[in-house]
Amino acid sequence: MKFSLKTLTYLSIAALSLISASAMPVNAAVTNNSHQINTNKQVINKKTHENVKFSQQLAKEGYTFRLTPGNSDQGLQKKVAGLNNPHMKRSTLKKLIKNKTNFKVYRVWEYKNGLMYKAVSKSGKYRGWVDDTTLYNKHYTDKSLQPVIKMEKKAINVLGGAPTTTKVNRERSRRYLNKALMNAQQLHGKERKIAINSVKQTKSYVKTFNVARTPTLLWQKI
Incomplete structure (x- = not known):
């Protein structure tokens, strides 16, 4: 099997999307605007929790990530998945992609069938929930x-x-x-x-x- 980025996670992401409408979402507990990592693990229910270690790891990498053009419709949800939330306007997403706006991931929420991330732009103006197919590392092509x-x-x-x-x-x-x-x-x-x-x-x-x-x-x- 040849490795391509996140191929191994597709089944997880697909499973998450099927259950998101009826289950508590991965990211439900994060409602503040702080960029700092909360080192106290917050358990939302038996299936949903913050992966603190991974949150800390990604936050340390700084504003390294950008939105993937092909998955813009799934990017930067204003609220957590599964709560009938609207997405950011497509025109705004297109602008962020075109400008290659850098984002930092500072929250990782884990569901038994997948992972979700909360990302914020360096200016702090843009933030939202994404899955890992929506982000790419800007250094990948260096x-x-x-x-x-x-x-x-x-x-x-x-x-x-x-x-x-x-x-x-x-x-x-x-x-x-x-x-x-x-x-x-x-x-x-x-x-x-x-x-x-x-x-x-x-x-x-x-x-x-x-x-x-x-x-x-x-x-x-x-």
């Missing part, structure tokens, strides 16, 4: 990061989308990750930091293939 990204994808592909695989494939994945780290260490400044952080995320991801650990550098336009 030329200097391509050798790292290439090795990360190989490390994921060779495992076939599951942590339970052959010893030979696990070893091949490990070698790809080592090569990714070597490539990352050859970079400088901000790019080096981004690359090394991504390799760490990929190492964590291939252990479980948990969607909450998907390397954010691999969030691409789809």
